[in-house]
Amino acid sequence: MLLSMATMASAQVSYMEMQTERAKHNTYRHPATLTPVAGTDKYMEIEDNSVVLYDYNKEGAGEVIFKTKKPIISYDKSPDGMLALYEIFDGSWPRKEIYRHSYTSTYYVTCPNGSTARIDDVRDITFAPNSKMVAMSYDNNIFVYDLVTNEMFSITDDGRWNEIINGTTDWVYEEEYGFTQAYAFSPDSREIAYLKFDESRVPEFEMMRFDNKLYNKAYRFKYPKAGDTNSVVTLHVYNIETKETRQIAVGEENDQYIPRIGYTPAGNLFYYRVNRLQNHFEVVMVEADGTQRVIYDEQDERYVERPNAETITFIDGDRFIVREETSAGWFHLYLHSVTKGRLHAITAGNWEVTDIVGISPNKRTIYYMSTEQSPLERHLYAINVDGKGKKCILSQPGYWRVYPSANMQYFAAEHSATDCYPTAGVYNASGKMVRTLMTAPASTETPAFQRNYYTFTTERGDELQYFLTYPVDYDPSKQYPVLITQYSGPGSQQIENRWTTDWEETLARNGYIVACCDARGTGFRGEEFKKVTYANLGHCEVEDQISFAKHLAKQEFVDSERIGIYGWSFGGFMALNCALKGDGIFKMAIAVAPVTSWRYYDSIYTEIYNGIPQDNPAGYDDNSPINYADRLSDNTRLLIIHGTADDNVHFQNSMEMCRALNAAGKQYDMMVYPDQNHSMRPDDMVNVRQKMVDYTLENL
Numbered sequence: 298m299l300l301s302m303a304t305m306a307s308a309q310v311s312y313m314e315m316q317t318e319r320a321k322h323n324t325y326r327h328p329a330t331l332t333p334v335a336g337t338d339k340y341m342e343i344e345d346n347s348v349v350l351y352d353y354n355k356e357g358a359g360e361v362i363f364k365t366k367k368p369i370i371s372y373d374k375s376p377d378g379m380l381a382l383y384e385i386f387d388g389s390w391p392r393k394e395i396y397r398h399s400y401t402s403t404y405y406v407t408c409p410n411g412s413t414a415r416i417d418d419v420r421d422i423t424f425a426p427n428s429k430m431v432a433m434s435y436d437n438n439i440f441v442y443d444l445v446t447n448e449m450f451s452i453t454d455d456g457r458w459n460e461i462i463n464g465t466t467d468w469v470y471e472e473e474y475g476f477t478q479a480y481a482f483s484p485d486s487r488e489i490a491y492l493k494f495d496e497s498r499v500p501e502f503e504m505m506r507f508d509n510k511l512y513n514k515a516y517r518f519k520y521p522k523a524g525d526t527n528s529v530v531t532l533h534v535y536n537i538e539t540k541e542t543r544q545i546a547v548g549e550e551n552d553q554y555i556p557r558i559g560y561t562p563a564g565n566l567f568y569y570r571v572n573r574l575q576n577h578f579e580v581v582m583v584e585a586d587g588t589q590r591v592i593y594d595e596q597d598e599r600y601v602e603r604p605n606a607e608t609i610t611f612i613d614g615d616r617f618i619v620r621e622e623t624s625a626g627w628f629h630l631y632l633h634s635v636t637k638g639r640l641h642a643i644t645a646g647n648w649e650v651t652d653i654v655g656i657s658p659n660k661r662t663i664y665y666m667s668t669e670q671s672p673l674e675r676h677l678y679a680i681n682v683d684g685k686g687k688k689c690i691l692s693q694p695g696y697w698r699v700y701p702s703a704n705m706q707y708f709a710a711e712h713s714a715t716d717c718y719p720t721a722g723v724y725n726a727s728g729k730m731v732r733t734l735m736t737a738p739a740s741t742e743t744p745a746f747q748r749n750y751y752t753f754t755t756e757r758g759d760e761l762q763y764f765l766t767y768p769v770d771y772d773p774s775k776q777y778p779v780l781i782t783q784y785s786g787p788g789s790q791q792i793e794n795r796w797t798t799d800w801e802e803t804l805a806r807n808g809y810i811v812a813c814c815d816a817r818g819t820g821f822r823g824e825e826f827k828k829v830t831y832a833n834l835g836h837c838e839v840e841d842q843i844s845f846a847k848h849l850a851k852q853e854f855v856d857s858e859r860i861g862i863y864g865w866s867f868g869g870f871m872a873l874n875c876a877l878k879g880d881g882i883f884k885m886a887i888a889v890a891p892v893t894s895w896r897y898y899d900s901i902y903t904e905i906y907n908g909i910p911q912d913n914p915a916g917y918d919d920n921s922p923i924n925y926a927d928r929l930s931d932n933t934r935l936l937i938i939h940g941t942a943d944d945n946v947h948f949q950n951s952m953e954m955c956r957a958l959n960a961a962g963k964q965y966d967m968m969v970y971p972d973q974n975h976s977m978r979p980d981d982m983v984n985v986r987q988k989m990v991d992y993t994l995e996n997l
Contacts, residue, residue: 309807309994311987328700328709328721328734334374335703341372346385348372353707353723354731375428380444381407382424382431393418396468396944397975399477406431408444416442421465421478427486430537432464439464439480439491441537452489452535452542459501459519462494467528469521470494472945473901474556475605484564489535490545492555496528504942507971518944523896523903523917524910530555532568545583554901556604561635563614567592575600575905580609582635592635597623599831600905602788607653612660612682618643620650626824630663632682643684649821651675654708655701664690664705666697672821673750673762673794677708679726690728696795709734713796715748715764746805747771750792755844762792763814763845766805778859778997779810779849785838786867787906788820788827800986801863804993812849816841834895834907835920839874846875846882861885861997863989866946866975867892873922873935873954881930885997887989889938890975893950894921926957934996935965938985940973966992 331340331351338353346368349359363372363381370384370391383405384391391403401420407413409429416422419440422433432441437456442449453463464480471477480491502520507513521527532545532555547555547570554571561567566583578601580593593609595601602622610618615635622628628650630643644650646669654664654677661682666675670692677691677699691697695714702708706726713719718737722730748766755761768777782801784791792815801811815822817837818830830837842862850857862883864872869891876886895903895917896910903910910917918924929935935958939951951967958965968988970981977985 311803311990328698328711331700331709332372333701333703334378335376338702338704338706340702340709341374343369343372345369348381353702353709354725356732373424375424376426377428380409380424380428381405382422395420396471398471398475399465404433406442406444408447410447412447414442414444414447421480423478423482425482425486426484430486432480432482432489434463434465434478434480437462437465439489439535441489452537452540453491453493459517460495460497462496462528464491466492467494467496467499468518468944469527469899469901470554470556473899474554474603476557479558481559483560483566484562487537489537490558490560490566491533491535492558493531493533494528495531498526499528500525502947504944504947506942516942520944520947521900523898523900523907525900527552527554527573527900532558534566546589547581557606557608561611561614561617565614567609569604569608571601571604573904574909575603575901577601578604590635592617593619593633595621595623599828603901603905610653610656612656616640616682618653618656618663618682620653622824630665630680632684641684643680643682644687647823648672649823651821654699655705657705662686662705664699664701664708666699668821670694671794672790673792677710677728690726691724692728694794696793707731714794715750715796717796719796746802750794753845753848755841755848757840757844759817759841761814761816761841761845763812764792766802766811768805768808768810770808773854776854776856777808777810778856779812779861780804780993780997781812781814781842781846781849781860781862782868783813783816783842783862783864783871784866784868785816785819785842785864785871787818787830787834789815789867790820791815800989803986803990807990807994809993809997810855812845814842814845816845831906832908832913832916833920834903834916835870835874838871839878839920842871842875843879843882846879850882859884859997861887861993863887863889863993864891865889869937869946870922873937874920874925876930876933876935877922877925877928881932883933885934885936885993887936887938887992889985889989890940890943890946891922891937891950891954892946893923893954894918896921897947897950897953899945923953923957926954926963927961929958929961929963929965931964934992935963936968936989936992937965938968938970938988940970940975940977940981942972943975945975 333340342349346365347361348363350362351359367385367387372383392400394400401418404416405413419433419435430441438451438453440451455461456463466477466479496519499519499521501517503515503517506516529551532547535542552573557569570579576597578595579591582590582592617633619631632640648669650665650667652666662679664679675697678689680687698711700709708724711721721734723732724730746769748764750764752760752762791813846860849855862872862875869888872886872888876883892898907916937951941948
C-alpha cells in the first residue's frame, strides 16, 4: 500500500522503503523471460527446477518438458529440440563474473546416448546447428565437445592471459560493442569461424583488490585508453572434418575493428570492418573460393554509429536489411542485395527505427519498433519488404517492449507510461491482446507523484525536452528545491513516456522536485542533434544543463537557491563540469563513478565521439573537470562516489579529481566502495542510493 500523503509530508521516506514498495508490484514474470520455441506458437519458461512449455495464446497450465533436482538458472534446447544445455543452482551460484557481460559457469548438457555431461568453468557455450556438438571458450582457447562420442577437443592452443584471446572478445570490445562470443558455426556445422585478439601490445592497467585479505593484490588486465594501442584482431576458420585452420585476410590495416562475424543463410562467411576513426563501416562477405566482396559501405565525416548484431539482418542468401543513420539523418531501414547493392528505402521520415523485432517466416513482412508517434515513445510496426503496407500494431500511447514468438504470430509485450504502471500481455499480429501476463495493482493504478513533460528554448536557440516530477503534495504556490538528474551521453535518452522509479523518486516523496533534461548530443531526435557534440565531448551538454538550471530558477515554484545536479558515469562527468562551470547556480552536486578526463577512458567509446587525443587535444583537455577544480564555489557541496574495482571508469578518475580539488584548496565529500565495480553490486547498492538520498536531504 502506498503511504498516505499526510504521512509522506510529515516523515522522511527512505530509499529502502521505496524499494520494498516497488517489490510489491514486481511479482510477475517479465516477457523477456519467455523463450520462444522455433517453428511453433509456444514458449518455454523456467519455473524453479522445471522448464515448462506454454501456448502464447492460451491460458492454463503448461507442460513440463524438463526437470532437475536443483533450481535451474538457464536452459537452452538444441536446434533439433532433442537435447538440453543448462545451468543449475547446486548450493552456490555457479557464475563467476569477469566483466560487465562476461562470466564463466558450470554447464550440463544432455547427450544422444542419454547421459549428461558436466562442463566446468567455461563461457560462451552454444550448440552447433546440427545439434551434435557444443563449442565454448576456456582459458582463452576454443573447445568443442562432441555429444555423440563424448570427446572434448581444442581448436586453438595459443591462448594466454593478457596476450592472446581466441573466440571471445577483449575488454574494450565487450564493453563497447556489447558482445563476448567471437566465434560462429557455419550453417552446415562443418566450420567454426573465430576472432583472435592479440593484445600483447595493449597497455596493461592495474587495479587494486582488497577482498578482506591481509595482503591485497593488483588485478592486471589490458585496457586501451584513447589514442593507445588496440588489440590486433584476425579472422580464422577451423574445419572440423580436416582439423585444419586457415586465416582470412581482413584488409591491410591492422589498426581497425572487426566488431561482428557470422554466416549468411547461404553459408557465406561475413564480417564487419570499421576503421580506427570509426567513420567508415563495411560489411565484407567471403565467397566459397576465398574471394571477398564489400556488400555494404557506410561513411560519414564525423562518425558512423557503432554497429551491432541488428545493424545487418539477412532475409535470405542475397537480400539483407540495414538499419542506417547517415543517408537520411535518421535511423531507417534499407533493403540491400549482395549482388545488386542498395535496392530501396523501406522506411522514411523524421523519426527513427530503434529495433528490428523480426521478419515473418514468408520473408515478406518486417516487424520493428519506432519513434514515429513520438520520440518519447516506442511502438510496434509492421511493413512489407517493399516499403508498402505499413501499420502500427501496438499503438496505445506510452513505451512498449516487445518479445516475439518464433513465427512472428504473437508478441509478448510490456507497456507502461508515466501515469501507468507496467502491464504485460500477449498480442497477435493484429495488435489484439489474446492473453494477460500482468496487470497493474488495482490500488495503485495512478502513481503517487505527478510527472509532466515540457520543452524550453535555450539562449542559443535550441529546443530541449525535459520532465518535472513533482512532490506528492505539490502546491504551486510554494517553492521547492530541485534535483536535476541526467546522463547526457551520446545517443542516450532519459525523457521517455514510461514508468520509471529510482532513488530520485524517493526525493519526490520527501518534498523535492526531480527534473531531467536531454541535452544536445542525446538520441532519437536525428543525426544533427546528436552529432553536434562531436570532437568537443562535454561542451554543448554542459552548456545545456546549465541553461536548464537557469530556466528552472526562473519558475515561481522553484527555490532558485536550492538547485542540485546528479549523474553517474558520463552523468558524473557532467555533474562535475556543471558544478565547476555553473557559476554557483548549483548548491549541490553528486558525481558517481565519473569520467574526469577522456584521456583516461577507453579507445572505442572515446575516439568515436571525441576523435583521437593526439589529433584533438583541446577536445579532451578543455572539457576535463580536473582543469576547472579551482572554480568550485564555496557554496556548492560536492559528493564524489566511486568503487575501487571499477574496471570501466577507473578509480583513477576520481583520485585525479581529488588531487586537483586538494591543490585548489577546495572542500568536498567522498564515499568509497572497496572492490565495487562500475555498476555497484547489490550488496552495496542500497547503501549507495541511501547515501545520495541523505546527502541531498542534508545539503539541498
